[in-house]
Amino acid sequence: MYSFPPDASHFNFKPDIIQLLPFFHGLDLENPCLYLREFEEVCNTYNNCSMNTIRLKLFPFSLKDKAKTWLQNLRPESIRAWDEMQQQFVKKFFLSHRTNLFKRQITTFT
Numbered sequence: 001m002y003s004f005p006p007d008a009s010h011f012n013f014k015p016d017i018i019q020l021l022p023f024f025h026g027l028d029l030e031n032p033c034l035y036l037r038e039f040e041e042v043c044n045t046y047n048n049c050s051m052n053t054i055r056l057k058l059f060p061f062s063l064k065d066k067a068k069t070w071l072q073n074l075r076p077e078s079i080r081a082w083d084e085m086q087q088q089f090v091k092k093f094f095l096s097h098r099t100n101l102f103k104r105q106i107t108t109f110t
Contacts, residue, residue, distance in 0.1 A: 011048065011049035011053050011054060011057050012048075013054075013057070017042070017046075017058070018058075018061045018062075020045075021039060021042055021058060021061055021062040022038040022039055022042070022062060023063070024062060024063055024064065024067045024093075025063075025064045025065040025066060025067055026063075026064075026065055026067035026068075026069075026093060027065075027066070028095060032089060032090055032093040032094050035062075036086060036089070036090070039055070039058075039059070040055065051082070052081055052082045055082040055085070056079075056081075056082055056085060059071070067093065070092055070093075074088070
C-alpha cells in the first residue's frame with residue numbers, strides 16, 4: 001500500500017468520524033469526482049494535522065469492494081501525497097466513456 005507522510009503518527013482520529021465519510025465502491029455509476037469532494041469536506045473538519053496526512057489516513061476507511069481492492073494493490077510507497085492519490089484514483093475510476101461523453105457534449109454545444 002502507499003506510505004504515510006512523516007507527521008502521520010501524530011494524527012489520531014475518533015472512530016466515529018468513519019461514519020461521516022462517504023463511501024466509494026468503484027461501481028460504474030458512481031461519480032469519483034463527487035465522492036472526492038464529499039470526502040474532502042469531511043476531512044476539512046479536522047485540523048490537528050496536515051490536510052495531506054488527514055486525507056491519506058482516512059481514505060482507506062471510505063473505500064469498499066473494487067475501490068478497496070485497487071488501493072490494497074498499489075505498489076508500496078508509490079503514493080506519498082494526497083494530490084498523487086487523487087490523480088491515481090480519478091485515473092482509475094473516472095471511466096473513459098464518461099470523458100468521451102463530456103468531450104462530445106462540449107464539441108457539439110451550440
